[in-house]
Amino acid sequence: MATVKVKIPTQLRDATGGEGTLEIEGDTVGSTLEALFVAHPELRSRLADDDGNLRRFVNVYLDGEDIRFGDGVGTPVADRQELQILPAVAGGR
Amino acid sequence: MAATSLICRECSSTYPLEAQFVCSRCFGPLEVAYAEHDASDVDSIRRRIQAGPRSIWRYADFLPLGAGSPTGSGEFATEAGLPAGGTPLVRADRLAERLGLREVWVKNDAANPTHSFKDRVVAVAAARAKELGFTTLACASTGNLAGAVAAAGAALGMPTYVFIPADLEEQKILSTGVYGANIVTVRGNYDDVNRLCTEIAGEREDWAFVNVNMRPYYAEGSKTLAYEIAEQLGWTVPDRIVAPIASGSLFTKIGKGFKEWIDLGLLEAAGTPSGLPAMSGAQAAGCNPVAAAFEAGQDVCRPVKPDTIAKSLAIGNPADGPYAIELARTTDGTISQVSDDEIREGIRLLAETTGIFTETAGGVTTATLKQLAEAGAIDPDERVVIVITGEGLKTLDVVRGTFECHEIDPRFEQFERVEGRTEVTV
Numbered sequence: 001m002a003t004v005k006v007k008i009p010t011q012l013r014d015a016t017g018g019e020g021t022l023e024i025e026g027d028t029v030g031s032t033l034e035a036l037f038v039a040h041p042e043l044r045s046r047l048a049d050d051d052g053n054l055r056r057f058v059n060v061y062l063d064g065e066d067i068r069f070g071d072g073v074g075t076p077v078a079d080r081q082e083l084q085i086l087p088a089v090a091g092g093r
Numbered sequence: 094m095a096a097t098s099l100i101c102r103e104c105s106s107t108y109p110l111e112a113q114f115v116c117s118r119c120f121g122p123l124e125v126a127y128a129e130h131d132a133s134d135v136d137s138i139r140r141r142i143q144a145g146p147r148s149i150w151r152y153a154d155f156l157p158l159g160a161g162s163p164t165g166s167g168e169f170a171t172e173a174g175l176p177a178g179g180t181p182l183v184r185a186d187r188l189a190e191r192l193g194l195r196e197v198w199v200k201n202d203a204a205n206p207t208h209s210f211k212d213r214v215v216a217v218a219a220a221r222a223k224e225l226g227f228t229t230l231a232c233a234s235t236g237n238l239a240g241a242v243a244a245a246g247a248a249l250g251m252p253t254y255v256f257i258p259a260d261l262e263e264q265k266i267l268s269t270g271v272y273g274a275n276i277v278t279v280r281g282n283y284d285d286v287n288r289l290c291t292e293i294a295g296e297r298e299d300w301a302f303v304n305v306n307m308r309p310y311y312a313e314g315s316k317t318l319a320y321e322i323a324e325q326l327g328w329t330v331p332d333r334i335v336a337p338i339a340s341g342s343l344f345t346k347i348g349k350g351f352k353e354w355i356d357l358g359l360l361e362a363a364g365t366p367s368g369l370p371a372m373s374g375a376q377a378a379g380c381n382p383v384a385a386a387f388e389a390g391q392d393v394c395r396p397v398k399p400d401t402i403a404k405s406l407a408i409g410n411p412a413d414g415p416y417a418i419e420l421a422r423t424t425d426g427t428i429s430q431v432s433d434d435e436i437r438e439g440i441r442l443l444a445e446t447t448g449i450f451t452e453t454a455g456g457v458t459t460a461t462l463k464q465l466a467e468a469g470a471i472d473p474d475e476r477v478v479i480v481i482t483g484e485g486l487k488t489l490d491v492v493r494g495t496f497e498c499h500e501i502d503p504r505f506e507q508f509e510r511v512e513g514r515t516e517v518t519v
Contacts (some may be wrong), residue, residue, distance in 0.1 A: 010295035011117050046120060050115065056393055057103070057120045061288060064281075066396050066410060086291045087115040089305050090102075090122035090342070090412035 001025045004032050004077050009079065015042040018035030024083075029062060057088040069084040089093060096157035099123040099309050103414075110157065112225055112306040122412070123309045125140055125157040135358045143325070147177035149213050155353060156217055156317075157310050161407040163220040174219055175241075178317050182206040182325040182478070187271045188459075192466040196476040199333070200322055203450055207244045207268070208484035209305035209405075209452075210343065211235035214314035215303055217246045221310040222301035229254065231302045235283050235289035235339070235405045236265030237483050242303055243274035254300070256286050256293075262404060264487045269313055315343045319350025322478055323360055330355065330363040334473040335456045335462050337482055338374040338383050338428065339406040341413030347422045347480070356516035358414040367424045370478075371419035374421055376429035376460035377436060377453075382416045386423060394418075402433045402491050403453040405483060409452050427470060429462040437491055439463065443481070448486030449463040458482070 006022045013020060018065050025037070026032025033054075037044040054060065062065045062085040067075050077083065098107040103121025114123055130138065138154060145151025146164055153162040164173040182203050189197040199234045202210040209424075215238070219230055227400050231254040232242045239255035255269060259278040270276055294305040303311050322443035323330060330351055338344045351369050354360040362368030376384040379401025382394040394414035399407035411417070421428045431439065436453055439460030444450050451459070465471050485492070499515065501507035 003298075007292075009292070010116055010298075014117075016305070055103075055120050055180070057115070057122060057289075059410070064285065066284070068396050069398075081404070084288075084292075086255065086288060087120050088293055088410070088412040089114060089120070089287065089308055092339070 001079050002026055002079045002081070005080065005082045006032065006036055007082060009086050011087060012043060012046060013034050013087070015046065026077055027071075028073065029060060029067050029075045029077060029083065032077055033060075035072065057090060059086045059088050060084070061086070095128050096159075097128050097393035098126045100126040100392070109241070110159075112222070112227070114223060114306050114308040115436040118444060124312055125309050127155075127157075130357050132358050132414065133468075138357075138398075139359060141330075142320075146176070147179040149216055149314065152317050152320045155320065155350075156251075157313050158217070158220055159224050163223070163356055165333075169477040171250075174216050174245055174319060175206040175212055175248050175333070177216040177314075178321060182431070183447060183449070185447045188307060188443065191442070192463055192514055193445055193473060194466055194477060195469060197445055197462070198322075198326070198476070198478045199449060200318065200478055200480045202318065202480065202482050203449070203451060203455070203484035207237075207240045208487065209241065210318065210482040211238045212245075213317050214238075214311045215241040217309040217314035218301070218303035218311035219249060219251070222303070222307055223249065224299040225301070227299065227301035228252070229300045231255065231290070231293075231297075231300045233257075233287045234302050234304075235380075235407060236261050236269075237405055238304065239269040239274070240265065243269045249480040250454050256290050258282055258286055258404075262488050262490065263445070263458060263465045268487065269429075274295075275312050275337075283408055284396070284399075285322045287408075287410075295498065300381060305478035312346055313341045315346035316353070318343070318480060320346045320354065323351065323354060326476075328360060330360050331478045332363060332365075333371040333373060333426075333471065333477045335373045335375060335458055335465070335477065337406055337458050337507070338411070338417055338478040339408045339454075340411045341383060341417035343372050344372065345413055345416045345420050348407065348424065348482070359475065369424045369500070371423045371463065371466060371475075372420050372426035374417055374426070375458045376430045377403040377457050378430040378432045379429040380409060382409060384412055384428045385419050386414065387418050392418060394492075397474055401436075403436055403457050404455045405452060405511050406457060408434035427465060431457055431464060435464070437495055440485065440492060444485070449481060450483045452483040452485050452488040453491055454483050454487070455481040456491075507514075
């Protein structure tokens with residue numbers, strides 16, 4: 001298990017008691033997010049759809065690299081890596 | 094049509110008209126919602142538009158300002174911001190003929206104050222930022238937006254911060270710095286800049302990032318391209334629009350502009366199943382996430398690492414991509430891609446047949462028109478409008494080496510030798 005620094009965007013900090021950075025354990029992006037959702041249950045419904053997949057306007061970066069360039073939520077994580085969650089900046093229709 | 098709220102495009106949650114761009118319930122994008130116009134009021138709306146200024150503010154009824162229009166003490170007062178919009182729509186018969194088409198029009202948005210369509214979106218975002226009490230303007234940019242924000246800030250007396258990829262074309266950096274902007278060059282591509290700015294926008298809540306926290310207002314400015322085209326075509330809808338896609342916002346908002354006016358009865362629907370023009374999107378092959386998803390029949394774009402001369406379109410992770418794909422599909426449109434060589438040829442084709450010199454994004458658009466015409470994807474009887482979003486002088490390097498000069502001594506015989514070797518193509 002690695003310990004990953006997870007950066008929470010301002011829009012979600014009301015669900016983490018105001019914390020902007022959390023230390024979370026996991027071995028992949030997916031298991032790290034799962035541990036995050038267990039620690040802060042409200043984040044699950046806001047970031048994932050009913051099937052458990054990340055919503056399409058949620059972007060996740062591992063050390064600055066979009067996880068979709070890796071293996072998505074299956075991308076392995078290592079100690080002290082930074083996992084950043086950000087909203088996609090779209091303009092609506 | 095007064096703006097009433099921000100509404101989530103995904104889950105329809107509503108929020109007050111403040112500087113917010115993301116739904117706190119589902120992370121979906123927010124857009125501006127308006128009270129419906131009274132359809133019996135159509136004639137007076139049309140008269141109000143026709144009596145309005147020659148800028149985007151003639152469409153103030155359809156824009157999200159509390160005050161309607163910022164042009165209080167006159168259209169050309171600096172406090173009103175830059176007079177965006179009112180750009181020419183030019184009938185391009187020689188371009189049409191070259192491509193075997195009947196009717197092609199060029200919407201030349203390089204004729205805006207800072208020479209790109211970005212003046213439209215910045216005008217709306219900056220005016221709304223002022224209304225909300227912000228004092229600093231900022232943006233993440235591939236170049237054109239940086240110049241538009243810097244100039245708008247100079248006109249309005251607001252300090253500006255612009256964040257751009259460090260490898261941007263020099264002309265775009267020079268034509269931004271001259272306005273006194275704080276320029277931050279980021280080692281990375283636009284998607285890296287955008288990620289950084291999304292983070293900064295969360296941490297600097299007193300900054301108006303025109304394309305982050307002000308994005309719902311910003312994006313509305315692009316609708317004015319559709320309004321202007323319709324008005325310039327005598328209050329009619331063209332059969333097809335060809336426009337570039339970077340984030341996908343411009344493309345989708347042009348569709349929204351036509352739809353609003355058709356729904357209201359200001360325009361008669363086009364003779365297509367959707368009633369809208371066929372919407373044809375244009376991307377560079379070196380940054381094609383939306384075209385690739387469209388061609389593969391997918392709804393979601395897989396991000397790419399951009400590698401193209403069309404830097405103003407080099408967004409590898411386009412947030413409005415899903416909506417652009419949806420719009421192209423529902424209007425029987427297309428989204429296609431062209432190579433860097435085709436982009437250079439597109440720039441030359443437009444320049445040589447219309448006298449309009451566009452930057453690489455316009456090369457993408459013109460090359461896409463050519464590709465569609467040659468593939469027979471455009472009915473020769475269609476009335477087509479191509480949207481030229483920026484100025485060729487900002488990307489001069491790409492035309493270097495595409496033509497030759499003839500150096501001579503100042504002697505008539507030498508000139509005659511050159512004359513014998515050259516031929517002006519018409």
